[in-house]
Amino acid sequence: MRRAAALAGALWLVAAWPAAAELRVLASTTDLKSLVEAVGGGDVMVDSLVPAGADAEAFEPKLSDLARLRAATLIVRVGLGYDAWVDRLIRQAGDTRFFRGGAADVDASVGIPLLEVVGRGLEAQQSGHAHGAANPHYWLDPANADTITAMIAAGIGRVAPALAARVAANRLRFLTALAARTRDWQTRLAPYEGAAVIAYHSSWPYFARRFRLNIVGVIEPKPGIAPSPAHLARLVAAARDVRPRAVLHEPFEPVETARLVATRTGAPLVVLAPSVGSVSGTGDYIALLEHNVAALARALASAE
Amino acid sequence: MIGTGEMVVLLALPFAACVVFIGVHAYLGIHVLRRQIIFADLALAQLSALGATVAFALGHPPTSLAGFAYTFGFTALGAVLLAMSRSLARRVGQEAFIGILYVVATALTVIVVDRLPQGAEHVKAMLVGSILTVEAADLEKFAVLYGALGGFLWLARRPIVALSETGAPAGGRAMVWDFLFYLSFGLAVTSSVAAAGVLLVFCFLIIPAVIGSLFAGRIAPQLAIGWVVGAVASALGLLGAFELDLPTGAALVVAFALALVFAGLVKYLAWGDAAERRAHRRRAARAVAGCAAALLLASSLWLMAAPEADQPLLDALEAVTGIGPMPFLSDGERTAFVDAVRDEQRYRAEVERLNRLEQASRYQGPALGADEVRRLASYMQSFNEMQRGERFVQATLRARARLRARWYVGVPLAILVLAAGALLLGVPGILLPRARTRLYSSG
Numbered sequence: 001m002r003r004a005a006a007l008a009g010a011l012w013l014v015a016a017w018p019a020a021a022e023l024r025v026l027a028s029t030t031d032l033k034s035l036v037e038a039v040g041g042g043d044v045m046v047d048s049l050v051p052a053g054a055d056a057e058a059f060e061p062k063l064s065d066l067a068r069l070r071a072a073t074l075i076v077r078v079g080l081g082y083d084a085w086v087d088r089l090i091r092q093a094g095d096t097r098f099f100r101g102g103a104a105d106v107d108a109s110v111g112i113p114l115l116e117v118v119g120r121g122l123e124a125q126q127s128g129h130a131h132g133a134a135n136p137h138y139w140l141d142p143a144n145a146d147t148i149t150a151m152i153a154a155g156i157g158r159v160a161p162a163l164a165a166r167v168a169a170n171r172l173r174f175l176t177a178l179a180a181r182t183r184d185w186q187t188r189l190a191p192y193e194g195a196a197v198i199a200y201h202s203s204w205p206y207f208a209r210r211f212r213l214n215i216v217g218v219i220e221p222k223p224g225i226a227p228s229p230a231h232l233a234r235l236v237a238a239a240r241d242v243r244p245r246a247v248l249h250e251p252f253e254p255v256e257t258a259r260l261v262a263t264r265t266g267a268p269l270v271v272l273a274p275s276v277g278s279v280s281g282t283g284d285y286i287a288l289l290e291h292n293v294a295a296l297a298r299a300l301a302s303a304e
Numbered sequence: 305m306i307g308t309g310e311m312v313v314l315l316a317l318p319f320a321a322c323v324v325f326i327g328v329h330a331y332l333g334i335h336v337l338r339r340q341i342i343f344a345d346l347a348l349a350q351l352s353a354l355g356a357t358v359a360f361a362l363g364h365p366p367t368s369l370a371g372f373a374y375t376f377g378f379t380a381l382g383a384v385l386l387a388m389s390r391s392l393a394r395r396v397g398q399e400a401f402i403g404i405l406y407v408v409a410t411a412l413t414v415i416v417v418d419r420l421p422q423g424a425e426h427v428k429a430m431l432v433g434s435i436l437t438v439e440a441a442d443l444e445k446f447a448v449l450y451g452a453l454g455g456f457l458w459l460a461r462r463p464i465v466a467l468s469e470t471g472a473p474a475g476g477r478a479m480v481w482d483f484l485f486y487l488s489f490g491l492a493v494t495s496s497v498a499a500a501g502v503l504l505v506f507c508f509l510i511i512p513a514v515i516g517s518l519f520a521g522r523i524a525p526q527l528a529i530g531w532v533v534g535a536v537a538s539a540l541g542l543l544g545a546f547e548l549d550l551p552t553g554a555a556l557v558v559a560f561a562l563a564l565v566f567a568g569l570v571k572y573l574a575w576g577d578a579a580e581r582r583a584h585r586r587r588a589a590r591a592v593a594g595c596a597a598a599l600l601l602a603s604s605l606w607l608m609a610a611p612e613a614d615q616p617l618l619d620a621l622e623a624v625t626g627i628g629p630m631p632f633l634s635d636g637e638r639t640a641f642v643d644a645v646r647d648e649q650r651y652r653a654e655v656e657r658l659n660r661l662e663q664a665s666r667y668q669g670p671a672l673g674a675d676e677v678r679r680l681a682s683y684m685q686s687f688n689e690m691q692r693g694e695r696f697v698q699a700t701l702r703a704r705a706r707l708r709a710r711w712y713v714g715v716p717l718a719i720l721v722l723a724a725g726a727l728l729l730g731v732p733g734i735l736l737p738r739a740r741t742r743l744y745s746s747g
């Protein structure tokens with residue numbers, strides 16, 4: 001009898017301890033992971049499906065990801081076709097909690113002022129546009145962190161109402177700090193207002209809107225498709241009139257093409273981080289933006 | 305819009321690189337064909353890719369000395385294995401060993417790559433390469449390396465040719481020559497795969513050699529033909545990529561394949577003595593006519609069976625002539641169709657205008673607020689939906705036209721094809737009888 005009671009007690013401990021101590025959140029990308037950490041504080045344990053430094057748009061889920069999904073209480077995703085593989089993973093897990101619109105599902109793109117809207121789902125994908133309904137790189141505008149964290153906080157509130165008040169306080173603290181940093185970033189990039197830049201992949205419209213840059217060309221004609229020589233020649237020919245001052249390059253993109261465009265247009269190549277952890281020193285959301293602003297300011301100053 | 309000067313500047317280096325690669329690869333390809341080890345290059349390329357991947361995983365960039373050492377080490381290992389497999393493979397054939405080597409190297413690469421965050425991109429680069437972005441400094445390196453390789457292969461031509469013609473090496477010395485052949489082969493594909501990708505290197509290696517061997521028996525003329533054809537195909541592939549707006553590597557592969565088809569046709573229709581040529585031409589004409597008739601008949605039957613499904617031939621005809629579904633629509637439907645096409649274009653232009661507006665507002669004038677951006681996005685969304693609506697109208701009218709064309713076009717076309725076929729088969733002397741006699745006499 002005593003043994004049974006002890007066993008039951010131990011079982012209770014094993015079962016209840018992790019649930020009481022923390023909420024398990026699974027984010028699709030490192031950016032969302034960092035934002036969940038910012039609002040969740042010590043109350044949540046966050047994991048991201050795409051490892052730091054990998055290309056989320058070319059990600060293939062593994063068997064171990066299925067286990068991570070089953071262990072999670074809440075899933076947070078980018079949406080807009082960017083992490084469409086999450087849907088496949090959820091279907092495979094067959095867990096109705098995570099179905100679209102379910103209590104444990106957070107689509108962070110809801111409420112974001114979208115750019116480069118191309119229409120709905122399937123048709124957009126058929127036209128070879130891996131970006132789905134609109135450009136999905138919205139987290140690169142720090143102002144959008146407001147909307148994203150609101151969605152995350154609401155999601156945590158749904159699955160763990162007890163945490164709601166603490167999460168709201170964390171969020172306010174984070175957004176206040178972020179607003180101050182955003183003003184600083186805007187001041188540092190203000191001298192380069194309207195500067196023409198060329199990007200390899202169309203990751204930067206939201207960033208460009210916040211920091212007032214002019215993206216004059218994209219090396220990839222469509223997301224994920226290598227440029228043809230004619231496209232490159234058009235880009236270089238057009239660059240003669242607008243004089244681009246930087247070529248934006250992300251670590252996992254083929255560097256040869258970006259370097260070719262940089263040498264042919266005379267603009268320096270700048271390595272920017274599209275996501276948290278894709279370059280060293282971008283450990284969280286604020287560090288990510290700090291790195292991008294600093295790298296860009298340095299390049300634009302040198303190209304003066 | 306883009307001058308010829310721009311094109312020449314952009315394509316000169318890739319073309320020079322293609323010529324340098326073909327110089328050595330066409331020769332190696334001739335040996336590969338004689339030894340019947342077509343996939344040895346894939347196996348060696350995959351091993352060198354494995355070496356590069358291992359180096360990459362250990363933190364050595366591909367251009368560093370350590371990176372090259374790893375790549376070369378794995379390639380040399382492959383050369384040893386291939387040289388050994390030749391004497392081991394008397395019973396099963398060397399291709400089996402080559403296949404196993406390729407599969408194992410690929411599997412190991414996949415395992416190593418899986419541990420790397422940027423692995424997928426790395427594998428894609430190995431497959432497709434980026435010949436378009438070859439730089440002048442790369443080209444100098446290639447020229448030196450392939451010059452040296454070419455020199456070695458020239459000096460060693462006697463033992464290597466002897467090995468390719470006679471089969472398995474007899475003694476230790478022959479084995480060393482065999483190893484040296486595979487080593488130079490590995491060195492050649494290691495550098496070319498890094499620049500041009502596995503697919504294109506396979507083309508460089510095999511297609512000029514195959515074309516050369518179509519027209520000549522000895523190595524020297526085979527090589528001359530392969531060089532000329534390879535250079536021409538490279539130039540056409542690069543020009544085609546430029547003019548038709550295609551990815552460079554894929555366009556080059558297609559150009560090489562077309563060169564092979566063209567060479568095959570020349571060989572079949574315009575080579576050999578006059579009687580043979582005439583017979584070949586007649587047979588080719590019959591084959592073309594037969595295929596065309598079969599295609600038309602299948603299209604007409606398909607149209608009758610499933611008028612609303614995709615009709616590739618009819619779609620192509622409508623697109624090329626620009627007629628569209630008009631002949632089978634009433635006046636009212638015609639107006640609706642024209643309106644739908646026009647409105648779709650108008651809505652698309654509207655979306656593009658809004659996109660430009662949004663882009664300009666990023667850095668010009670007062671910054672737009674979140675709500676203004678949302679409003680722009682919702683306008684764009686509506687215009688996209690309206691475009692879809694117009695496309696739906698067009699598709700509906702097209703389907704209606706097809707339902708009417710079902711019998712009016714399908715039945716006469718089928719009868720026409722069958723009648724033409726019967727005529728050709730039935731009337732003596734036009735196509736078949738001669739062929740029959742020839743078939744029996746040649747068999």
Ligand SMILES: [Zn+2]
Nearest residue numbers: 057202203223
């Ligand atoms: Zn993207």
